[in-house]
Amino acid sequence: MDRRIHCRPNVSSHPWSSISSPPTGVSHACAESRLNTRPAAAHIPMDLPMSKPQPTPYTRTIRRHQLREMVPLSDSTIFEMERRGEFPRRYALSPRTVVWNLAEVEAWLAARRTRPIFRAQHVDVRDRRTRPVKA
Template sequence: MNDPILTKRFIRRNELRKLIPVADTTIYELERAGNFPKRFNLTARCVVWDLEEIEEWIAERRAALTKKVSPPDVRQRKTRPVRRDT
């Protein structure tokens, strides 16, 4: 019987940076805000992320970017209303 924890794959920072090419501080800020999977320590000097969680995060980001968003109705602006040329 396979133990699910043993079949998981964890990645270190250098592999994470290949998947998500952003600065370390951006990753720290996203983690702190709860918008990125949390890292954890395997040892006192080895920090890893769960690859499955990272892949899910990437898929969520991709889905959010591909959503069709309707443009705002500019006629409802309170400042700089749209001029009607008749």
């Protein structure tokens, strides 16, 4: 007959819960760990203030189609601006998936709104060598 010890979620129904150690010759990690546990929060004084657990910070990322909705620039323009260091860099999550940090993109948009952007100079079409425009 196969005699295996199965872990049960209720400690009081465990056959070894009333004795201090498992029977001789029986080694079971689950039973030993239950026997060596202390009552929860028995050693914590009640007059100390409880600190709230801090939420785990995470980075919100956006995919390419979400970036296109936020920034109305073409993929080639975004790529060139990334290469020059003028746009937040993308990073790869997998070999076929790239994402941008949402906070960095929003900060870039806010900076573009506050900073004046100088327009490119207009080219005088009369100075063209080929197909000049007659005045």
